[in-house]
Amino acid sequence: MSTTTPTPASTEVAFPLTFGLDTFGDVTSDADGHPISHAQTIRNLVDHGVAAEKAGIDSFNIGEHHTNDMPLSASDVVLSAIAARTERIRLGSAVTVLSSDDPVRVFQRYSTLNAISNGRAEVILGRGSSIDSFPLFGFDLADYQDLFEEKTNLFAELLEGGPVTWEGRTRASLHDQDVVPHLETALPTWIGVGGSPESVIRAARYGFSLMLAVIGGPATRFAPYAGLFREALSQFGHTPKPIGLHSPGHVAATDEQALDEFWPRYLEVITNVSETRGFAIPTKASFLREVRDGALYVGSPETVATKIAANMTTVGANRFDLKYAMGGLSDEALLTNIRLFGGEVVPRVRELLA
Template identity: 65%
Template sequence: MTDHSIDPTGAGDITLGLDTFGDVTNDAEGRPLTHGETIRGLVEEGVLADHVGLDHFAIGEHHTETMPLSAADIVLAAVASRTSHIRLGSAVTVISSDDPVRVFQRYATLDGVSGGRAEVILGRGSSTESFPIFGYDLNDYEELFEEKLDLFAELLREKPVTWSGNTRPSLDGLSIYPHSESGAIPTWVGVGGSPQSVVRTAKYGFSLMLAIIGGDTARFAPFSQLFQQALEKFGQPRRPVGVHAPGHVAATDEQAVEE
């Protein structure tokens, strides 16, 4: 997957990166790699991405035999220890079935390890295998996402948090540590095509990541305009828009097009 981020402020900045779900692949003899080999390969992929000058490297959360990346932040910390430039994040973190406090703490820790290079993309996820693993009911799908997104927005302020909801215990003036290097971890919300989700992302002041898994990419263009309009309506500063889309890498452009 490729990750393109565009700065809408007028500066015209475009950043390029790689997203991966950590799929298990085969070796030269056709033998499926072990989960450990797959994870170590991801570390090398992140190091190579930094070496060739890419801006971002992100790992999606999954909990399956063919995509065993259930702890992306640990893999990203390993990449951080061997890199110096590339920004490191999730693509996505399934916030609905996780604890927002622990997500914040893990990525604030990654931010410290990497010297301020951590980012996080929050999302519902394109699959739901994490819900039964952690004891969540899919009937609560909407409420889980809305409440946990709301709490994460409060945690990003890095001030004592008072919050209450139905999906986790309340917080009463509690401080959450560690603090990040920059004072605010760059946070995106992965949106798959819902205008309501675009507006909600703007409401919380997060950046927008358009998760294009398939179909015509042109249909996502109006969401960028809607996002900027919603930011203005909510009195939020302008935020970048990212595009997550399938990509193919080969030795040359010609070879990639042919394949």
């Protein structure tokens, strides 16, 4: 497999290149192909975070989900367990569904994680492309937009520090309220965007960083969003902020092995969520097109590194997060993925982008 390197996008500020691993806590399989328990899934994730640091990866991020196949309803608790066993790696959400949560509690949980990890926490806020948390916590989908807008506004106020006075429609007001624990170091905050220009503008308005979730189609279509973000930051009077790409994939020793391991799991997962998420059930041909030209990073270290470097250049991104877990894969395959991504893919991308 090959990837053509496009013309670079212009960037005003050269941020350091960073590379992360994202997971939604997908339930994996044992040696006999049977799903493991939720408890073992969570214990394995702690080991994955430790393995990611050993592999030299910059960040490890767990996205909030509330389903039987993705039982990560308390990501910050798992990240705290990883923090206790690591020293360097950054630990974040990918994403926190702020619309169905309380901004004060999200701030308190991640400021606590920031204290435990000695300043290594970060948070990615999202509206929730998976809406399972809305009925669970009693929120009306008709308020989808208003919930995120108001709660993002309050979260931005909390990050400023000091007593907070805030008024809105979606939660109780705050009047000169001291919210603890206080931040000792900054809590980097991102907005996760799946393709909405309004969300890009929102991230810029609050001066947050931008994480582009590219889960289908070519990354090139997100380059205009990056340009819009940089322009909007300037218009709002903010300094430049990092831009990241998040996409699913799987790294193995060879292209053939990676495809053979990933394709049946990918087909099963997408088929299971196709009705609720509106996804088309993939064919083998459409899958291979996504690997070649679209959002899937599946292959050997060289194949995956070449594609990452090309798409980071196209978009003008300085961060790339691989969503490395796919339900049904074995824990051994995921640990190999982590080792190859950190030990071979990331160094090769740095070399290609030097």
